[in-house]
Amino acid sequence: MSTDSGGAPYDAALMSAVADLGDALRGLVDASVRTAVPAADLQEVAAAVRTATGRLTAAVRPPGQLPALDDPVRFRRVYNPVAGVGSAFAPPLRLREEPGGVVGEVSFGLAYEGPPGFLHGGMSGLVMDQVLGAATIRAGLWGMTARLELDYRRPVPLDTPVVCRGRVTEAGGRKSVVTGTIALAEAPDRPLVEARAVFVLPREDLRAEYFARVTDASGRHAPPSRPTDATAPGAGE
Template structure:
C-alpha cells in the first residue's frame, strides 16, 4: 500500500479545514507550557537549578522563534468565523496562560468549568481579581455568540462578593438579558462547583457591534496565514461553543 505524505486535514462544523497534526502539536506544546508555568510558581529548588531551567527555556524559545508571524497575521489554525482561536488567553489550547476554559451551551446561555492553580493567584490562596475579569469577559462574549449576537466589549462591571479559591473546581455561567440593534447586555457569575448558588463574582457586560467604517479601521490590516487580506467578518475572540444537554 502506498504511503501518503503531507498533513492530515480536519475540520469543525462550517469552519475552514486545518492540519490536525499541527493542531495536536500546538495542543501538546500548550499543555507542556502550562505545566511549566505551574511548576515555575510552585518550585522550591535552589538557584542553580533555576538557572539551568532558564537556560533550557531560552533554548526552546530560540527554536520556536525560528519562524514568527506579525500581530496582524492570523495563525494558520485559526478561523474567526467559527470562533476557533488556538492562542486565546482564556480558551486557547496553545496558550501557556489559558486554563484553558471549555465553554458549552446551556438552556439559557453558556457555562464553563475551571480549576485555577497558583499561576492565577492574587491574595494568598485566592484567584487574582483581574483573572476573574478576564474569564467573565470571555464567557459573556460567548453567551452573546450563543444567542446569535456578537460585539466588542464596551463596558464590563464586576461585583466581587467573595474571594475565588484556588485549586477548587469552579462553575461559570452567563446569559444575554437584553438585545437591541447593535448592542446587547450580558450577565454572568462565578461560583464554586460545590456551592453554585453562592455567587462569588457577578458580572455585567455591554457588547456593541462596530459600525462598518469602524470595523474596517480596526481590522482592515488583518491577513490569513498566507498573507492574504482577510479581515474577520465577526471580530470576536470567543471560542467555539460545544452543545451541552
C-alpha cells in the same frame, strides 16, 4: 485535514502539536510558580527554556496575522488567553452550551494568584469577558466589549473547581447586555463573582478601520466578519 463541529477544516497534526505544546507550557508555568528547588536548578532550567525559545522563534508571525489554525468566523482561536489550547497563559476554560447560555468548569492554579490562596481580581474580569462574549455569540449576536462591570462577592479560591456561566439578558439594535457568574462547582447557585457586560457592534466604517491590517496565515487580507475574540464552545478542540 480535519473539521471542527462547524465544519471548518484545519490541519489535525498541527492542532495536536499546538495543543500538546500548550499543555506542556501550562505545566511549566504552574511548576515555575510552585517550585522550591535550589538556585542552581533554576538556572539550568532557565537555560533549557531559552534554548527551546530559540527553536520556536525560528519562524514567527507578525501582529495582525492570524495563526494557521485560527478561523475567526468559526471563533476558533487557538492562542486565546482564556480558552486557547495553545496558550501557555490560558487555564484553559472550555465552554459548552446550556439552556439559555453557556457554562464551563475550570480550576485556577497559583499562576493566577492575587491575594494569597485566591484568584487575582483582574483574572476574573478577563475570564468573564470571555464567558459573556461566548454567550453573546451562542445567542446569534456579536459585538465588542463596550462595558464590563464586576461585583466581587467572595474571593475565588485557587486549585478548586469553579463554574462560569453567561447568558444574554437584553438585545436590540447593535447592543447586547449579558450577565454571568463565577461560583464554586460544589455551590453553583452562590456566586463568588457577578458580571454584567454591554457588547456593541461597531459601525461598518469602524470595523473596516479596526481590522484593516488583519491577514490570514498566508498574508492575505482576512478581516473577521464578526469582530470578537470569543472562542465558541468546543472550538479549537
